[in-house]
Amino acid sequence: MEYTIKKLGQLAGVSARTLRYYDEIGILLPARINSAGYRIYGQAEVDRLQDILFYRELGVCLDDIKNILDAPGYNRLAALQKHQEKLVDKKKQLDLLIANVEKTIDYLQGRTFNMSDSEKFIGFKKNLINKNELKYGGEIRAKYGDQTVDKANQKILLMKEEQYGEMEKLRQEVNDTLKMAMATGDPAGELGQKTADLHRRWLSFTWAGYTKEAHAGLAQMYVDDERFAAYYDQVGAGAAIFLRDAIFIYTGFMK
Amino acid sequence: MEYTIKKLGQLAGVSARTLRYYDEIGILLPARINSAGYRIYGQAEVDRLQDILFYRELGVCLDDIKNILDAPGYNRLAALQKHQEKLVDKKKQLDLLIANVEKTIDYLQGRTFNMSDSEKFIGFKKNLINKNELKYGGEIRAKYGDQTVDKANQKILLMKEEQYGEMEKLRQEVNDTLKMAMATGDPAGELGQKTADLHRRWLSFTWAGYTKEAHAGLAQMYVDDERFAAYYDQVGAGAAIFLRDAIFIYTGFMK
DNA sequence: AATTGACCTTAACGTTACGGTAAGCTTTAT
DNA sequence: ATAAAGCTTACCGTAACGTTAAGGTCAATT
Structure with a gap:
């Protein structure tokens, strides 16, 4: 399937201007240019755009996305699995924020008396991804030793149990x-x-x-x-x- | 409790620069300026900052936030209840995106064969809030009649049942x-x-x-x-x- | 065959929400 | 007493587009 710029934009939910910009900065080039100078996108570009949007959703800047996707060792499957984890983190953070809103509502209605100032800011977004994590990927485990990672995982496990x-x-x-x-x-x-x-x-x-x-x-x-x-x-x-x-x-x- | 600019920033997870900018554009003024010219923030400002961040998290631009918060009929409780709904929407969207990632993983591993191009872009963020909704708030129900709203709700109910x-x-x-x-x-x-x-x-x-x-x-x-x-x-x-x-x-x- | 309207192009300037840095004053800790 | 940390204003820089202008292309209709 081939797409013109607007068709692809509609498919992916981004503007044509955005796709032109992506062409300009070299993060997503069209498959070819037709005789009239129109940008034509193909299957590979659809998939690459999907990858771009996955990273964009996580707050990674376009320059970094380009470097990631163009890196020699880029592994789409591994990246997606990492995405999944990150998105789940994001969801957890959203749960915190929702809890924050609910508690604030209770507070306003006088059903909760002890809401500290610091509690009022639980759940707001921080940068979900840090560059090192993206760059070194799996190596982090080897670098810092499994102990650190396992400790972090254990913490999550504890949180789950608590939540449960x-x-x-x-x-x-x-x-x-x-x-x-x-x-x-x-x-x-x-x-x-x-x-x-x-x-x-x-x-x-x-x-x-x-x-x-x-x-x-x-x-x-x-x-x-x-x-x-x-x-x-x-x-x-x-x-x-x-x-x-x-x-x-x-x-x-x-x- | 009183806060200097950095203290408040640390409390809320934003930079001092951001707070200075918020002062500059008039969206969050300090409670007072001390003898040395320092910005000092109090309880009311803590709560207002919380409100600002709630809206910011939903993608509302600062100018709109200012107008909302400064509107004569602003009702914090009603606003929070609306936030709750919006956040829940956002969470649902995240679920869609996670499902998208999972399906793409299955697709890459050859466990799913029928993944259309349009499916590849399910769940990416759209603007969650539209201005009209913010401005007219509860009036929308009266304006369009309960029928429309109920139909929308029924649709959600159906989705829930399906999910269940x-x-x-x-x-x-x-x-x-x-x-x-x-x-x-x-x-x-x-x-x-x-x-x-x-x-x-x-x-x-x-x-x-x-x-x-x-x-x-x-x-x-x-x-x-x-x-x-x-x-x-x-x-x-x-x-x-x-x-x-x-x-x-x-x-x-x-x- | 001509027209209309939707689509495409490049080019340029504008915008939002800050980040970063400079130059200098104030407060706190040692 | 002095250094470190924190505060001020002021200004310039930026990312990721939106918007507008001026013009070429395509498909359908008259």
Whole structure:
């Protein structure tokens, strides 16, 4: 498949000006120039542009990207695997920032009293990639010894366990609060609503995009799907229905 | 608490130069200037800087941020709630990009044959926020009618269900493959390793940062924690142990 | 055959959000 | 007392394009 400059731009979501600039600085040359002087791009250029955008997304400057892609030992597969790690890091950082926003909201609403100034800046972007890491690639492990790297990995592992632990704690809290709420018999009451709120927070751990509609939809699924119903009914008979009602009220689907 | 320019910079992770620039363009003025001409920042400025960085993270230009923050009707709480949504959108986009990288890796390794050019550019950043949305805020709902908004939300809900469905399918696949693998009795065999790989992919749905160490750690937890052990042993007696062994081999923790 | 409108070209200047450096004053630590 | 660290203004430099101007090309329609 061959592309003119605008077609490629539309495909990749960048402007034609950007592609001309990339030509100008020599980071992405067209496959050929046709008789009218038009830039024509081919398959190799599509893939190279994809690589460029992967690095750009990680905040690497174009000059560095050029050097990386043109280096004699460039290994696309290894690079992609590194990308994956970096993107996952980025996602983790986003989670931190989202937690920051949530805590700030709680703070504004008076539900959290101890928010330090330094906490207010957790999760904002730092440079994800440092040049050395890009340049020396796999050698860093040999250079600094596996110990350092393993220590770093262990730290991540600890964080994961901690995160998992928090999620478990939250899940337990949902169950406990649900049980107490059911004793009151009122899904609209304070405890019922607290259950729904806890449930939302638990969801947010794994769910990407929270919306009220989705939350309510899931609540209904809890009732319809026997596997879920069975899980929640461990808490008590009719717990799935009670939880659904509480969530419907919480999300405004029922009054 | 009062801060000098460098202190505030360190707190927030920005340079002193940046803060001077913010002063210059009038987006963040110091609380006062001391006798030596030094900029001194107070509590209000800390919070305002936090707001500025929230918007900056979403790609809003400084001029727009200034207008937003200085608008008469600015409501910090509402703004934060909108931020939360946007960040969640961003996270979803990151998930798309990660999926893109993974698919490209599969493609390079010959495990996926049908990757179209347009697929190669899924997930790269577009402008997350458009000006109108920022300016008119809540009015958009009234303006275009709830119908439009609800339709959009419904679409998200559908995507969620789909995503959930895929995850469920994968989980089922893990169980099925695990059962077959156990019949062979060899965790290091093809089926055993396929189980471990499927398990990794299933994990990646909910886990932010995959590392071999964490994967292996979790596998051990499956054995140690009776709740998990019980779940997997539904597949067959000793399934948790078999899965752990397969994962240990897969992650290189055992030969 | 002519026209229209979408597309392409080069060339040049403009913009955003700072980084870097110079030249000099102030505060803090030793 | 002196050096190091931190502060000031002022100015120049930059990356990655956006924008506009002035003009050539292509496909479809009249």
